[in-house]
Amino acid sequence: MTDDLLHSLNDQQRQAVTAGGGPILVLAGPGSGKTGVLTRRIAYLIRAVGVRPWQIMAVTFTNKAAAEMRQRVQALVQDERLYGFQIGTFHSTCARILRVEADYTPYTKDFLIYDTDDQLSVIGRAMDDLDLDPKRNSPRAILNAISSAKNELILPHQYQSVDLFTEIVARVYPRYQRLLEQSNALDFDDLLVQMVLALRSSDMLREKYQQRFEYVLVDEFQDTNSAQYQLVKLFGAPQNNVFAVGDEDQSIYAFRGADYRNVARFRKDFPDAQVILLEQNYRSTQTILDVARAVIDKNTNRTVKKLFTTRKDTLPILVHEAWDDEQEARFVADQIDLLRLKHGYRYSDFAIIYRTNGQSRALEATFVHRALPYTIYGDVSFYKRREVKDVLAYLRLVSNPNDRVSFERVINVPKRGLGEKSIRDLFRWLDQEQISLLNGLERLTEGDAPPLAARALKPLAEFALMLRGWRSQAQTGQLLALFDTILAEVGYRLYLRESSDTPQEAQTREDNVDALRATLQTADERQMSLQDYMIEATLMQDAADTRTNEGERVTLMTMHAAKGLEFPVVFITGVEEGILPHFRSLEEPNGIEEERRLFYVGITRAKDRLILTYAFRRGLYGSSSVQERSKFLLDIPPQLIDAPPGTLRTDQGAAQFSSMTRWDGGMGRLKDDLARGSASSGRVIPFPRQDAARATQFRAGMNVFHEAFGQGKVIESRIDGEDEIVTVAFVDRKFGIKKLSLAYAKLTVLQ
DNA sequence: TACGCATGGCTTTTT
């Protein structure tokens, strides 16, 4: 009766799906059918073991993944209703439970969830209260530190400072937390922390949920943080029917607290855990798997997996060295055209993956120029747009009139003549009188005159009256009507039109407001309360993101965004020191290993063809700089790199580049290095540096003046014996780009 | 209070 669930599985997959109770750890390599195993396991529990859907808790890392998984499970259980089946992110699962069990927390059940922007403004206020200068200590860094502490379940009073910076954090953290509580708001991390604290503090509560959730399944286990790991253990106990699926090699979220060592911890905490390795890959050619493995095998502290495929076809991968990021983009475009023509690939078969968002620019410019259709995957979230945040803040203020962050956001949008000064005075008055924001506003409408500038009182009282009206309208439960009333009364649409620079911008922003309006319509249909809606809106930051992913387009994205996806042809661009690995990662402990995993994730997205590119020079932050190819390239065995003549490799470029500079490397060089064995000994042949002999007087990016040619910008400067050769692009098009010898030319630097 | 220009500083990103 469960044949349909099991018939297409290999032995290891079947073992995972049908394993009995107790802790189970599935280490699933990329492309090994992990999601299929997870969904089938859930369906199997329901259909073959007789577990009721409401006894199952499944956790994913994104809302999108949760929605997809729910759908797949539904398809697998056919007509069975998934009544009470809990699937969601850790955060949404906790939010849901905490709403019901708010009595076990310092909050009331209509609590709010603050997103990162809200958090930053609270940090700002906390720092202001403590007389700390946000220029000396970045609020973002402090927020990160607090967030890390929370992920480690370190409470404000437990936070230990070890240096000056952490001393600042130690002061801000308690103040920040108190402000959150004052606004009845939790940040994302609090959802986890408060859940852990509640479960730990009350036997009754703990037993209630431990009994309810008999089976706990966790996806992307390598990306759990400490708090999440504790939650897994708390919900899983005492039966410990915990099914954890993950891959240490794909842990790429350390910067937000993910700790792949939780995999090892799980093995230690549950010594009787069954460990199942999924090593058969259903995605890539053997060469691609070998390349991936060569890269990742340099990492330590991992469970070694041996990925294999039964695919017989394979091609070597291609490594291409471009002159600069522009040429790199052109090469990518050329390859796409070539592969489409020669091998019948479609635009949608291609992905271009890079380390940093900024790298998309050169690619986009080239693609636009050549009319090559593309789409950027994972663009700025809908919910991050200003107009969306504004309107949500209005709703949130209605939902919780003590929410100071939302109040501050909307009080002067549109402009009401209420600036920073008035707000600070108002808050000071509230704190002095020890009354809530709502109370204060009410007193204003009754004619109470707090110590504020006289001209601020009227608009403030007007605002208070509007808010009162909205609050009573909210009682009717018609969210859409409330939304329309608010927009009309504050004149928000008019404001959008007036504050936009172009009619197009106004249109886009209004469209966004209408898209948000549609979500309220849905909420009404589902009879959601305003409070429920607010929680959903904060947690589901991707839900309303109606990106048109239709059509034949190549996909551009960061490596992080690429996780979980696959494409027939994958380009990884900018495989250079400083980019991959990223220079910022060098400061992090084990940063290099994380970068290596990132590269690994990128490589394993490819099904048939993998093309790695790097550039000799790259425009970073305006000025162009000389790049060195990534050391990761030297980990790839040379025999996997070549390409048969006439398939992919184009050699014309190299000659062209060498004539443009003294730099005489070429495309074959990497392979030559590797063949010579210099790679294994770790020797890297450095590019000639421009400043090798002595420093140049001029540097790229400098603005200069020449008596005959006028003003210009330095593109490049290099030492030539005793002389210095400066390449300058002159503002006057007549002169264009010129190479000047300092021995003759008079060139002065302009400030 | 609001707008305009200058300065600085810069990953990755989901909840």
Next chain:
DNA sequence: GCCATGCGTA
């Protein structure tokens, strides 16, 4: 090279 923030001025 761009964007966000901050300060100075109307």
